[in-house]
Amino acid sequence: xxxxxxxxxxxxxxxxxALKEADIPGALLAKPxxxxxxxxxxxxxxxxxxxxxxxxxxEPCLLVHCLRYNHAREESxxxxxxxxxxxxxxxxxxxxxxxxxxxxxxxxxxxxxxFEMDYVSVNFHRGICKRLGIEESIDVTPLxxxxxxxxxxxxxxxxxxxxxxxxxxxxxxxxxxxxxxxEAEACTEGQYSMRKLWSSKYSDxxxxxxxxxxxxxxxxxxxxxxxxxxxxYGTDCPRKIVPESGDISLSMAWASLGGYxxxxxxxxxxxxxxxxxxxxxEAMLAARKSIFDRLKPGVIFEDLYAAAIEEFKxxxxxDIIPGRVGHGVGLSAHEFPSVxxxxxxxxEKNMIFTVEPGIMDLKWGGARHSDTVxxxxxxxxxxxxxxxGKISIKAG
Amino acid sequence: xxxxxxxxxxxxxxxxxALKEADIPGALLAKPxxxxxxxxxxxxxxxxxxxxxxxxxxEPCLLVHCLRYNHAREESxxxxxxxxxxxxxxxxxxxxxxxxxxxxxxxxxxxxxxFEMDYVSVNFHRGICKRLGIEESIDVTPLxxxxxxxxxxxxxxxxxxxxxxxxxxxxxxxxxxxxxxxEAEACTEGQYSMRKLWSSKYSDxxxxxxxxxxxxxxxxxxxxxxxxxxxxYGTDCPRKIVPESGDISLSMAWASLGGYxxxxxxxxxxxxxxxxxxxxxEAMLAARKSIFDRLKPGVIFEDLYAAAIEEFKxxxxxDIIPGRVGHGVGLSAHEFPSVxxxxxxxxEKNMIFTVEPGIMDLKWGGARHSDTVxxxxxxxxxxxxxxxGKISIKAG
Numbered sequence: 001x002x003x004x005x006x007x008x009x010x011x012x013x014x015x016x017x018a019l020k021e022a023d024i025p026g027a028l029l030a031k032p033x034x035x036x037x038x039x040x041x042x043x044x045x046x047x048x049x050x051x052x053x054x055x056x057x058x059e060p061c062l063l064v065h066c067l068r069y070n071h072a073r074e075e076s077x078x079x080x081x082x083x084x085x086x087x088x089x090x091x092x093x094x095x096x097x098x099x100x101x102x103x104x105x106x107x108x109x110x111x112x113x114x115f116e117m118d119y120v121s122v123n124f125h126r127g128i129c130k131r132l133g134i135e136e137s138i139d140v141t142p143l144x145x146x147x148x149x150x151x152x153x154x155x156x157x158x159x160x161x162x163x164x165x166x167x168x169x170x171x172x173x174x175x176x177x178x179x180x181x182x183e184a185e186a187c188t189e190g191q192y193s194m195r196k197l198w199s200s201k202y203s204d205x206x207x208x209x210x211x212x213x214x215x216x217x218x219x220x221x222x223x224x225x226x227x228x229x230x231x232x233y234g235t236d237c238p239r240k241i242v243p244e245s246g247d248i249s250l251s252m253a254w255a256s257l258g259g260y261x262x263x264x265x266x267x268x269x270x271x272x273x274x275x276x277x278x279x280x281x282e283a284m285l286a287a288r289k290s291i292f293d294r295l296k297p298g299v300i301f302e303d304l305y306a307a308a309i310e311e312f313k314x315x316x317x318x319d320i321i322p323g324r325v326g327h328g329v330g331l332s333a334h335e336f337p338s339v340x341x342x343x344x345x346x347x348e349k350n351m352i353f354t355v356e357p358g359i360m361d362l363k364w365g366g367a368r369h370s371d372t373v374x375x376x377x378x379x380x381x382x383x384x385x386x387x388x389g390k391i392s393i394k395a396g
Numbered sequence: 397x398x399x400x401x402x403x404x405x406x407x408x409x410x411x412x413x414a415l416k417e418a419d420i421p422g423a424l425l426a427k428p429x430x431x432x433x434x435x436x437x438x439x440x441x442x443x444x445x446x447x448x449x450x451x452x453x454x455e456p457c458l459l460v461h462c463l464r465y466n467h468a469r470e471e472s473x474x475x476x477x478x479x480x481x482x483x484x485x486x487x488x489x490x491x492x493x494x495x496x497x498x499x500x501x502x503x504x505x506x507x508x509x510x511f512e513m514d515y516v517s518v519n520f521h522r523g524i525c526k527r528l529g530i531e532e533s534i535d536v537t538p539l540x541x542x543x544x545x546x547x548x549x550x551x552x553x554x555x556x557x558x559x560x561x562x563x564x565x566x567x568x569x570x571x572x573x574x575x576x577x578x579e580a581e582a583c584t585e586g587q588y589s590m591r592k593l594w595s596s597k598y599s600d601x602x603x604x605x606x607x608x609x610x611x612x613x614x615x616x617x618x619x620x621x622x623x624x625x626x627x628x629y630g631t632d633c634p635r636k637i638v639p640e641s642g643d644i645s646l647s648m649a650w651a652s653l654g655g656y657x658x659x660x661x662x663x664x665x666x667x668x669x670x671x672x673x674x675x676x677x678e679a680m681l682a683a684r685k686s687i688f689d690r691l692k693p694g695v696i697f698e699d700l701y702a703a704a705i706e707e708f709k710x711x712x713x714x715d716i717i718p719g720r721v722g723h724g725v726g727l728s729a730h731e732f733p734s735v736x737x738x739x740x741x742x743x744e745k746n747m748i749f750t751v752e753p754g755i756m757d758l759k760w761g762g763a764r765h766s767d768t769v770x771x772x773x774x775x776x777x778x779x780x781x782x783x784x785g786k787i788s789i790k791a792g
Contacts, residue, residue, distance in 0.1 A: 033610070045631045047730040067719065070758045071629035087719040088628070088756060115518070119609070122521045123513045123535070139519070184595040191615065192588045199580035199636075206633035212608055213515070214429070214728030215657075216631060218650070219587065222614035232484070233467035235440045235612060237602035240595075254614070261611075323463065323483040332610030334443040360484060362466045 046211030190223030245271030245395030442607030586619030641667030641791030
């Protein structure tokens with residue numbers, strides 16, 4: 001495998017080509033995932049934002065707060081790094097990010113310019129356009145998504161590692177629940193086991209996530225559990241609940257390694273289940289089979305959804321069908337595209353997404369397994385590899 | 397102490413009064429921290445956004461994706477919950493969030509309307525204003541910040557718990573480094589110790605963070621370490637580095653409990669330090685003392701900064717002074733306001749922020765302790781309580 005910097009440079013070239021073809025003279029990226037994708041720099045904290053200016057024919061320019069200068073110099077693919085604000089002895093070009101952007105862009109006299117229009121704030125965008133006389137703002141996301149959806153060997157390698165971490169996390173959480181621990185305690189053990197595996201085997205790659213405007217995510221190795229009616233919450237913090245005989249419980253993990261995510265989710269039958277839960281579990285396994293039987297290049301995403309839903313409908317769950325049965329993963333836990341109605345895209349080699357047809361209901365709970373899969377030349381490879389049939393634990 | 401719902405209702409009333417005084421007939425909040433502040437609902441994942449409509453004289457309306465309906469019904473202060481999209485059997489008012497917002501707002505014929513203009517995206521804002529004929533968009537953040545800066549008893553209680561968690565995390569991380577573990581391993585132990593304390597003592601309150609548009613934060617208990625030149629990175633993922641004699645190392649932790657953050661950071665001298673590191677450590681302790689000596693209601697934030705900087709300057713560190721020496725904490729790890737030049741606000745009782753004057757340099761490292769402090773009637777209380785003088789560990 002080549003170095004990360006080689007892969008990132010190739011991504012930049014592809015993006016520059018896309019800009020040129022769309023006749024866009026420049027784009028300013030601000031979303032941490034996008035900036036990382038095309039620079040390899042993750043500041044972890046994003047309360048002092050990082051910007052990346054990309055033009056079809058020039059070296060990209062990374063603009064960081066002075067506080068991030070040294071870190072950016074180590075990680076960034078581009079050596080063209082400029083700073084704003086004041087901290088320590090880093091060389092600053094302007095007191096604020098807005099003024100620095102102005103200085104960078106004014107000489108280039110952009111009239112047409114691209115932003116992440118679903119991400120940048122009204123205040124930020126309005127200020128730049130007004131000061132620089134930008135007349136036409138183009139949304140850059142439709143140019144980036146098609147690039148991000150196909151993973152390169154480096155990205156696949158990271159997700160493979162992340163998959164090993166979530167497998168470990170879910171396995172350990174289930175074991176702890178089986179030993180009678182509460183959700184909160186079991187997920188604590190699940191996260192610890194992921195961290196231990198990371199620090200012994202994978203600590204040359206970061207597990208930090210991407211920050212918000214007021215914080216950051218130092219560590220992205222999460223395990224959580226939901227039992228019975230809480231399954232219908234979709235996601236929640238684990239609680240001081242010990243699953244008992246008759247319960248249905250869901251153990252889940254996310255991890256990102258080198259910026260790239262995997263997810264694993266497993267439904268557990270605790271002791272003996274009532275008929276509705278039993279039927280739901282069986283329906284979920286059947287819906288999964290209908291998807292896995294079809295997974296290969298050329299198949300249309302929405303047809304995977306339709307096949308899974310057919311199984312739920314034919315088994316009496318037509319009133320509670322899910323809105324999607326999987327989603328892309330990558331720099332985000334939930335990335336473009338969804339395995340959902342309306343998605344006419346065809347599967348291609350090196351796409352990675354989750355397969356997780358599930359049903360849930362506030363009255364009795366729900367059932368869902370999720371795996372992270374890679375599309376191959378003629379089929380798929382499941383990157384998460386825990387047993388995927390019916391999983392039972394004894395009453396707590 | 398009263399219930400969380402009572403406190404949230406009081407916050408809503410204050411915000412409604414502020415809207416009325418500013419002659420703003422309605423505001424739509426979308427930032428997860430703000431929605432939680434005025435509804436008590438944190439979906440954890442925000443890839444299907446939650447919106448909160450607030451008007452001066454009406455019950456707030458929470459708008460959620462169908463997938464979040466059951467969860468919102470348990471946690472939200474308001475019972476006025478509407479849904480968009482399609483998932484399971486939740487009652488949906490429209491296929492998309494935009495269409496649902498349109499249905500909610502059209503009958504109210506707003507011309508002036510408030511948004512978080514530093515948060516909402518250009519596409520989102522443009523779509524709503526165009527479809528609804530909104531002529532004047534007002535930024536709601538200047539109305540919310542003054543409310544959020546003064547903490548109520550519930551918020552203080554959460555931060556007190558979070559402070560106990562970060563104290564444990566940093567203490568355990570330091571102990572593990574002292575035993576010769578690497579940064580990555582030591583922080584793994586630090587996080588585990590926080591999780592154990594949480595699951596045994598605090599698991600009635602959530603440790604989840606707030607999600608981004610493509611993900612979420614199940615757990616917010618983070619410990620991390622930076623050694624020598626990496627201190628000058630500000631923040632980074634811990635590495636496979638074992639601190640050795642002569643090194644200076646920084647152990648840090650963040651935690652949020654019930655949505656509210658605390659932070660603790662401690663500089664460690666490993667064995668014997670070179671003179672620059674020794675002097676930097678002493679200067680940092682002196683800068684801290686100059687702030688703590690002044691901490692009480694009425695003092696101006698920027699005067700705290702000036703006092704700390706004076707210590708750094710008088711000790712030969714005038715070329716690497718920091719841009720701020722603390723920041724607000726609350727629903728975010730880095731909240732309004734900064735302890736920085738230009739901040740003319742006066743300290744008031746029940747403000748909570750960090751005190752963390754620090755210096756750093758790529759050549760030799762840096763020194764910084766951070767504590768989370770509560771302003772009281774006539775002084776302050778440090779919510780984080782680890783030893784705050786010079787801390788030594790033996791060489792790894």
